[in-house]
Amino acid sequence: MDKNDSLLQARQKLMDYLRLNSLRNTQERVAVLDYIYSNESSVSAEDLSRHMSEENRLRVSRATVYNSLSLFEDAGLVRKVLVNGQLLYERTDRNRGTIRLICGGCGKTTEMNDDRVRRQIGEMRTRRFTMTGWTLNVYGLCSKCYASLKRKQKKLMNNKTDIDKK
Amino acid sequence: MDKNDSLLQARQKLMDYLRLNSLRNTQERVAVLDYIYSNESSVSAEDLSRHMSEENRLRVSRATVYNSLSLFEDAGLVRKVLVNGQLLYERTDRNRGTIRLICGGCGKTTEMNDDRVRRQIGEMRTRRFTMTGWTLNVYGLCSKCYASLKRKQKKLMNNKTDIDKK
DNA sequence: GTCAGTGCAAACTTTTTGCAACTAC
DNA sequence: GTAGTTGCAAAAAGTTTGCACTGAC
Numbered sequence A, B: 001m002d003k004n005d006s007l008l009q010a011r012q013k014l015m016d017y018l019r020l021n022s023l024r025n026t027q028e029r030v031a032v033l034d035y036i037y038s039n040e041s042s043v044s045a046e047d048l049s050r051h052m053s054e055e056n057r058l059r060v061s062r063a064t065v066y067n068s069l070s071l072f073e074d075a076g077l078v079r080k081v082l083v084n085g086q087l088l089y090e091r092t093d094r095n096r097g098t099i100r101l102i103c104g105g106c107g108k109t110t111e112m113n114d115d116r117v118r119r120q121i122g123e124m125r126t127r128r129f130t131m132t133g134w135t136l137n138v139y140g141l142c143s144k145c146y147a148s149l150k151r152k153q154k155k156l157m158n159n160k161t162d163i164d165k166k
Numbered sequence C: 001g002t003c004a005g006t007g008c009a010a011a012c013t014t015t016t017t018g019c020a021a022c023t024a025c
Numbered sequence D: 001g002t003a004g005t006t007g008c009a010a011a012a013a014g015t016t017t018g019c020a021c022t023g024a025c
Helices: A003-020 A027-037 A045-054 A062-074 A115-122 A143-165 B003-020 B027-037 B045-054 B062-074 B115-122 B143-165
Strands: A078-083 A086-091 A098-103 A109-112 A129-142 B078-083 B086-091 B098-103 B109-112 B129-142
Touching: A003 A027, A003 B143, A027 A045, A027 A062, A027 A086, A045 A062, A045 A086, A062 A078, A078 B078, A115 A129, A115 B115, A129 A143, A129 B143, A143 B129, B003 B027, B027 B045, B027 B062, B027 B086, B045 B062, B045 B086, B062 B078, B062 B086, B115 B129, B129 B143
Parallel strands: A098 A129, B098 B129
Antiparallel strands: A078 A086, A098 A109, A129 B129, B078 B086, B098 B109
């Protein structure tokens, strides 16, 4: 999909949502949405807030950023996610499927792909539920942290043996 | 696995971690861990804090609860997760695989199972990463919210037609 | 005995709220 | 014109920090 296309689609979805709920289509809301949808990666409330207050065409206050985010969540335009222990907001049009590897050691998160998993999830039968997207969080240890753990475990075993000897 | 067994295993893991890092095995840390591991579902910092301050045998302060939680995260005993927009701490010994259906309309979360997806994820090749567990978050709409959306969309179409007529 | 860990309160960060001014409809 | 929305500042909620005291080793 075209980059610009998805932005326009998001705007349309917002307009529809606002009209349906008798809410107003303000410049501020559009500006916040535009920033999120012109950005590929997820953003934090802080990032957004900072950017929107620096913007010289239209400055949007912190309160309005939060207000908009919560409205966009209701409208299904963004979703709150936890990445590296940080709260972020991500576009719902991306991540029809994201696979994240989250290291429990250093907390680092990397993304990967696996077509077979992707296909299998797509074929999943969800009763009374219409799937629009998914995120697979895989927990574990990266090779560095795994090696470090093994080293520590070895050390622990030695300590135990030492104590036993005493 | 026995309910009591997993608690003891967690305690052991904590002891090992503390010893390895020259930290102290305090009653407070054990008490917090015990509460988490005697509970099946995830808990919020608030829940924990409230419970630990009411406990009459050993009262644990809010600061110590936070300190312990962060230590348990480092030790790989608990993990922070976002459920229904709320930050919770969950045991890492559960959720070797959880499939959550999250409704973007009402925010309700339900768990489901799918053996083929489960198997496919288990067979996934993760480079330089050792998997210990995973959570699949499926986003979408429950049947109620889906129906409600369709109704609204229909209403929107009618409005548009009305406007066009004018 | 030593020093990491605790409780408490204060500080700090993040999010929400109340209200007067503003503006989309 | 009306009522939803905004900005600002103050309040509330959530988390971290400083410090004197305590207790694990």
